[in-house]
Amino acid sequence: MTIIFMIIFMLNTFQQEYARERKKMVEDQIIKRGISDRNVINAMLTVPRHLFVPEYMKSRAYDDSPLEIGEGQTISQPYIVAYMTEKLRLKPSDKVLEIGTGSGYQAAVLAEICDSVFSVEIIPELALTAEVNLEKAGIENVHVKCADGYFGWPEHAPYDAIIITAAPEKVPEPLLEQLAPGGRLIIPVGHRSYTQFLMLYEKKEKKISSRTLLPVRFVPFTREKDQLH
Numbered sequence: 001m002t003i004i005f006m007i008i009f010m011l012n013t014f015q016q017e018y019a020r021e022r023k024k025m026v027e028d029q030i031i032k033r034g035i036s037d038r039n040v041i042n043a044m045l046t047v048p049r050h051l052f053v054p055e056y057m058k059s060r061a062y063d064d065s066p067l068e069i070g071e072g073q074t075i076s077q078p079y080i081v082a083y084m085t086e087k088l089r090l091k092p093s094d095k096v097l098e099i100g101t102g103s104g105y106q107a108a109v110l111a112e113i114c115d116s117v118f119s120v121e122i123i124p125e126l127a128l129t130a131e132v133n134l135e136k137a138g139i140e141n142v143h144v145k146c147a148d149g150y151f152g153w154p155e156h157a158p159y160d161a162i163i164i165t166a167a168p169e170k171v172p173e174p175l176l177e178q179l180a181p182g183g184r185l186i187i188p189v190g191h192r193s194y195t196q197f198l199m200l201y202e203k204k205e206k207k208i209s210s211r212t213l214l215p216v217r218f219v220p221f222t223r224e225k226d227q228l229h
Protein backbone atom coordinates (compact mmCIF):
# COMPACT_ATOMS: atom_id res chain seq x y z
CA MET A 1 0.00 0.00 0.00
CA THR A 2 2.77 2.43 1.00
CA ILE A 3 4.52 1.75 -2.31
CA ILE A 4 1.32 2.56 -4.25
CA PHE A 5 0.97 5.87 -2.35
CA MET A 6 4.61 6.69 -3.04
CA ILE A 7 4.13 6.01 -6.77
CA ILE A 8 0.98 8.20 -6.87
CA PHE A 9 2.83 10.95 -4.96
CA MET A 10 5.78 10.82 -7.39
CA LEU A 11 3.49 10.86 -10.45
CA ASN A 12 1.67 13.91 -9.07
CA THR A 13 4.97 15.65 -8.43
CA PHE A 14 6.06 14.98 -12.05
CA GLN A 15 2.72 16.29 -13.39
CA GLN A 16 3.07 19.49 -11.35
CA GLU A 17 6.64 19.99 -12.55
CA TYR A 18 5.60 19.51 -16.20
CA ALA A 19 2.70 21.97 -15.73
CA ARG A 20 5.18 24.53 -14.31
CA GLU A 21 7.53 24.03 -17.27
CA ARG A 22 4.60 24.37 -19.69
CA LYS A 23 3.49 27.64 -18.10
CA LYS A 24 7.04 29.00 -18.34
CA MET A 25 7.27 27.85 -21.99
CA VAL A 26 4.04 29.72 -22.80
CA GLU A 27 5.10 32.90 -20.98
CA ASP A 28 8.69 33.07 -22.27
CA GLN A 29 8.49 31.52 -25.73
CA ILE A 30 4.90 32.21 -26.85
CA ILE A 31 3.41 35.33 -25.22
CA LYS A 32 6.66 37.35 -25.05
CA ARG A 33 7.16 36.74 -28.78
CA GLY A 34 3.79 38.19 -29.67
CA ILE A 35 1.28 35.32 -29.82
CA SER A 36 -1.98 36.79 -28.51
CA ASP A 37 -4.83 34.48 -29.64
CA ARG A 38 -6.35 33.30 -26.32
CA ASN A 39 -7.38 29.93 -27.79
CA VAL A 40 -3.83 29.22 -28.98
CA ILE A 41 -2.35 30.22 -25.62
CA ASN A 42 -4.84 28.02 -23.73
CA ALA A 43 -4.16 25.07 -26.03
CA MET A 44 -0.38 25.40 -25.55
CA LEU A 45 -0.96 25.58 -21.76
CA THR A 46 -3.16 22.48 -21.85
CA VAL A 47 -1.49 19.96 -24.18
CA PRO A 48 1.12 17.88 -22.30
CA ARG A 49 4.03 18.20 -24.77
CA HIS A 50 6.12 15.70 -22.74
CA LEU A 51 3.70 12.92 -23.79
CA PHE A 52 4.60 13.52 -27.45
CA VAL A 53 8.40 13.10 -27.24
CA PRO A 54 10.42 9.88 -26.81
CA GLU A 55 11.31 8.86 -23.23
CA TYR A 56 14.95 10.03 -23.60
CA MET A 57 13.76 13.53 -24.66
CA LYS A 58 11.20 14.08 -21.85
CA SER A 59 13.50 16.32 -19.79
CA ARG A 60 13.81 18.61 -22.86
CA ALA A 61 10.12 18.53 -23.87
CA TYR A 62 9.54 22.23 -23.04
CA ASP A 63 12.84 23.51 -24.48
CA ASP A 64 12.83 26.38 -26.97
CA SER A 65 13.79 24.11 -29.89
CA PRO A 66 12.62 21.33 -32.19
CA LEU A 67 13.37 17.81 -30.84
CA GLU A 68 14.05 14.41 -32.39
CA ILE A 69 11.07 12.05 -32.48
CA GLY A 70 12.75 9.14 -34.33
CA GLU A 71 12.82 8.09 -38.00
CA GLY A 72 14.94 11.19 -38.73
CA GLN A 73 11.96 13.48 -37.98
CA THR A 74 11.31 16.24 -35.46
CA ILE A 75 8.56 17.80 -33.35
CA SER A 76 8.56 21.54 -34.18
CA GLN A 77 9.72 24.26 -31.76
CA PRO A 78 6.79 25.35 -29.51
CA TYR A 79 6.84 28.91 -30.92
CA ILE A 80 6.49 27.65 -34.51
CA VAL A 81 3.53 25.43 -33.48
CA ALA A 82 1.82 28.42 -31.84
CA TYR A 83 2.67 30.81 -34.70
CA MET A 84 1.32 28.51 -37.43
CA THR A 85 -1.81 27.75 -35.38
CA GLU A 86 -2.50 31.46 -34.76
CA LYS A 87 -2.15 32.28 -38.47
CA LEU A 88 -4.94 29.79 -39.27
CA ARG A 89 -7.47 31.96 -37.32
CA LEU A 90 -9.34 28.86 -36.10
CA LYS A 91 -12.94 28.75 -34.89
CA PRO A 92 -14.40 26.06 -32.59
CA SER A 93 -16.52 24.67 -35.44
CA ASP A 94 -13.56 24.28 -37.85
CA LYS A 95 -12.46 21.03 -39.49
CA VAL A 96 -8.69 20.98 -40.03
CA LEU A 97 -6.37 18.88 -42.19
CA GLU A 98 -2.76 18.42 -41.08
CA ILE A 99 -0.10 16.88 -43.33
CA GLY A 100 2.85 15.53 -41.30
CA THR A 101 1.42 14.08 -38.06
CA GLY A 102 4.90 13.34 -36.66
CA SER A 103 4.46 12.99 -32.89
CA GLY A 104 0.81 14.14 -32.95
CA TYR A 105 1.60 17.27 -30.87
CA GLN A 106 0.56 19.90 -33.46
CA ALA A 107 -2.62 17.90 -34.11
CA ALA A 108 -3.34 17.87 -30.36
CA VAL A 109 -2.95 21.66 -30.17
CA LEU A 110 -5.33 22.10 -33.13
CA ALA A 111 -7.78 19.63 -31.58
CA GLU A 112 -7.98 21.72 -28.39
CA ILE A 113 -9.25 24.65 -30.45
CA CYS A 114 -11.45 23.18 -33.17
CA ASP A 115 -14.02 20.52 -33.85
CA SER A 116 -11.97 17.87 -35.63
CA VAL A 117 -8.51 17.25 -37.06
CA PHE A 118 -7.63 14.86 -39.89
CA SER A 119 -3.90 14.20 -39.93
CA VAL A 120 -1.84 12.32 -42.53
CA GLU A 121 1.64 10.87 -41.87
CA ILE A 122 3.78 9.08 -44.47
CA ILE A 123 5.95 7.05 -42.02
CA PRO A 124 3.92 4.12 -40.58
CA GLU A 125 5.93 3.93 -37.30
CA LEU A 126 5.26 7.63 -36.60
CA ALA A 127 1.56 7.38 -37.49
CA LEU A 128 1.25 4.55 -34.96
CA THR A 129 3.22 6.35 -32.23
CA ALA A 130 1.16 9.51 -32.78
CA GLU A 131 -2.05 7.54 -32.24
CA VAL A 132 -0.65 6.13 -28.98
CA ASN A 133 0.50 9.61 -27.85
CA LEU A 134 -2.90 11.14 -28.61
CA GLU A 135 -4.65 8.38 -26.71
CA LYS A 136 -2.35 8.88 -23.69
CA ALA A 137 -3.20 12.59 -23.78
CA GLY A 138 -6.94 11.74 -23.89
CA ILE A 139 -7.51 13.47 -27.24
CA GLU A 140 -10.35 11.94 -29.23
CA ASN A 141 -11.06 14.37 -32.08
CA VAL A 142 -7.89 13.65 -34.11
CA HIS A 143 -8.06 11.04 -36.88
CA VAL A 144 -4.70 9.75 -38.15
CA LYS A 145 -4.07 8.08 -41.50
CA CYS A 146 -0.80 6.67 -42.85
CA ALA A 147 -0.45 7.82 -46.48
CA ASP A 148 1.32 10.25 -48.78
CA GLY A 149 -0.15 13.59 -47.71
CA TYR A 150 0.42 15.07 -51.19
CA PHE A 151 -3.11 13.89 -51.96
CA GLY A 152 -4.63 15.29 -48.74
CA TRP A 153 -7.58 13.34 -47.33
CA PRO A 154 -10.30 13.92 -49.97
CA GLU A 155 -13.02 11.86 -48.23
CA HIS A 156 -13.40 14.52 -45.51
CA ALA A 157 -12.81 17.63 -47.65
CA PRO A 158 -13.39 20.55 -47.76
CA TYR A 159 -11.36 21.81 -44.78
CA ASP A 160 -11.65 25.20 -43.07
CA ALA A 161 -7.89 25.15 -42.50
CA ILE A 162 -4.92 23.09 -43.72
CA ILE A 163 -1.47 22.95 -42.12
CA ILE A 164 1.55 21.25 -43.65
CA THR A 165 4.51 20.60 -41.34
CA ALA A 166 7.11 19.38 -43.87
CA ALA A 167 8.52 21.48 -46.72
CA PRO A 168 7.76 20.69 -50.39
CA GLU A 169 9.30 22.74 -53.21
CA LYS A 170 5.82 23.91 -54.18
CA VAL A 171 2.33 23.66 -52.72
CA PRO A 172 0.59 20.38 -53.63
CA GLU A 173 -2.40 21.24 -55.88
CA PRO A 174 -4.75 18.66 -54.23
CA LEU A 175 -4.35 20.48 -50.90
CA LEU A 176 -5.42 23.83 -52.36
CA GLU A 177 -8.38 22.05 -53.97
CA GLN A 178 -9.46 20.58 -50.61
CA LEU A 179 -9.55 24.02 -48.95
CA ALA A 180 -13.08 25.37 -48.32
CA PRO A 181 -14.07 28.85 -49.57
CA GLY A 182 -12.82 31.26 -46.88
CA GLY A 183 -10.23 28.65 -45.79
CA ARG A 184 -6.60 29.23 -44.79
CA LEU A 185 -3.59 27.01 -45.62
CA ILE A 186 -0.16 27.39 -44.03
CA ILE A 187 2.92 25.66 -45.43
CA PRO A 188 6.74 25.88 -45.40
CA VAL A 189 7.92 25.99 -49.03
CA GLY A 190 11.44 25.61 -50.41
CA HIS A 191 14.39 23.36 -51.05
CA ARG A 192 16.08 21.68 -48.06
CA SER A 193 19.50 23.31 -48.76
CA TYR A 194 18.15 26.82 -49.30
CA THR A 195 15.99 29.09 -47.20
CA GLN A 196 12.40 27.94 -46.90
CA PHE A 197 9.55 30.36 -46.29
CA LEU A 198 6.33 29.90 -44.40
CA MET A 199 3.49 30.82 -46.77
CA LEU A 200 -0.16 31.57 -45.96
CA TYR A 201 -2.78 30.89 -48.65
CA GLU A 202 -6.38 32.06 -48.42
CA LYS A 203 -9.25 30.95 -50.63
CA LYS A 204 -11.91 33.55 -51.37
CA GLU A 205 -14.65 31.90 -53.45
CA LYS A 206 -12.44 30.37 -56.17
CA LYS A 207 -9.59 32.92 -55.99
CA ILE A 208 -6.49 32.06 -53.98
CA SER A 209 -4.15 34.69 -52.53
CA SER A 210 -0.79 34.03 -50.89
CA ARG A 211 1.47 35.84 -48.47
CA THR A 212 5.08 35.12 -47.39
CA LEU A 213 5.43 35.13 -43.59
CA LEU A 214 8.79 33.95 -42.20
CA PRO A 215 12.03 32.21 -43.18
CA VAL A 216 11.93 28.73 -41.58
CA ARG A 217 13.69 25.34 -41.61
CA PHE A 218 11.47 22.25 -41.81
CA VAL A 219 12.20 18.61 -42.70
CA PRO A 220 11.53 17.86 -46.39
CA PHE A 221 8.14 16.79 -47.70
CA THR A 222 8.78 13.26 -48.99
CA ARG A 223 6.83 11.23 -51.56
CA GLU A 224 5.96 7.59 -51.88
CA LYS A 225 8.53 5.99 -54.24
CA ASP A 226 6.04 5.18 -57.00
CA GLN A 227 5.02 8.85 -57.21
CA LEU A 228 8.59 10.13 -57.76
CA HIS A 229 9.26 10.96 -61.42
Ligand SMILES: C[S@@+](CC[C@H](N)C(=O)[O-])C[C@H]1O[C@@H](n2cnc3c(N)ncnc32)[C@H](O)[C@@H]1O
Binds near residue numbers: 075105148149
Ligand atom coordinates in the same frame (compact mmCIF):
# COMPACT_ATOMS: atom_id res chain seq x y z
C1 LIG B 1 8.36 18.45 -38.64
S1 LIG B 1 7.68 16.83 -38.68
C2 LIG B 1 6.08 17.07 -38.04
C3 LIG B 1 5.89 17.55 -36.70
C4 LIG B 1 4.50 17.22 -36.22
N1 LIG B 1 3.50 18.07 -36.80
C5 LIG B 1 4.47 17.19 -34.72
O1 LIG B 1 3.71 17.94 -34.11
O2 LIG B 1 5.22 16.38 -34.17
C6 LIG B 1 7.17 16.58 -40.37
C7 LIG B 1 6.44 15.29 -40.60
O3 LIG B 1 5.96 15.27 -41.94
C8 LIG B 1 6.01 13.95 -42.40
N2 LIG B 1 5.92 13.96 -43.87
C9 LIG B 1 6.86 14.29 -44.78
N3 LIG B 1 6.37 14.16 -46.03
C10 LIG B 1 5.08 13.74 -45.90
C11 LIG B 1 4.05 13.40 -46.83
N4 LIG B 1 4.23 13.45 -48.16
N5 LIG B 1 2.85 13.01 -46.34
C12 LIG B 1 2.63 12.92 -45.00
N6 LIG B 1 3.58 13.20 -44.08
C13 LIG B 1 4.79 13.61 -44.52
C14 LIG B 1 7.33 13.44 -41.84
O4 LIG B 1 7.40 12.04 -41.85
C15 LIG B 1 7.30 14.04 -40.44
O5 LIG B 1 6.73 13.18 -39.51
